[in-house]
Amino acid sequence: MPMIETALPLLGLTALLAYVLGSVPFGIVMARLFGLGDLRSVGSGNIGATNVLRTGNKLAAFLTLVLDAGKGAIAVLVARFLVGEDAAQLAGFAAFLGHCFPIFLGFKGGKGVATFLGTLLALAWPIGAAACAAWAVTAGLFRISSLAALVAAALSPLAAWALGFPTAILFCIALAVLIFIRHHANIARLATGQEPRIGKKT
16 A cells, blocks of 8 residues: 555545445446336346346446446546545545445445456556456456456456556455455355356346
C-alpha cells in the first residue's frame, strides 16, 4: 500500500463517494431499460454482466460490463487526480465494496469481477491487462465465467509483483480474497462439475 499522505477526513469522504458510485446496480438498470425484467429473478439472480447475458441480450450485457468496470476505474482516476495515490487505492477498494454490498439493494450485490478488472486497469494498467488476459484465456478454454474470474483474481497479486508494482500487491490480495468469498457457491459447483457455461440460459 502507498504511504498515507492525505488527511483522514478527506480519505473518508473519498471512500464514501466511491462506495456510493460502486453501489449503482448497472445490471439492474440495463435490464429495466431493455425490458428484461428484474435481473434478480433471472438465471443466477446475480446483478452482473454474466447474468444479463443469460437473458440473451448481448448489448445489455456488454453495457453492464462496461459500466460496472467503469465505476471502479472512474473512482480510481478521479481520486488520483483530485486527491492522491493513497486515495486512488482506497477509492478503488470502496467502489468494489459498493458493487458487492450496495446500499441501494440492501447490501446484496454482485460478485465484482468487472469492477475488479476496471479498478486494476485504472490503478496500474499492466496489472489490469494481465488480469484481463488471464480471464480471457481461461474463459476461452473452459467457457466458465466464474473460473476465469477466480484465475484472474488469484494471479493479480503475482502480476503486481512480477510487473514491478509492489505497492499494489496487498491491494490485489484484498480484492482477490473478496472475489473468492463472493464466488463460494460457484466454487462448490465447480467442484461438482455443475457450474453453467458462458451464454447458457438457466
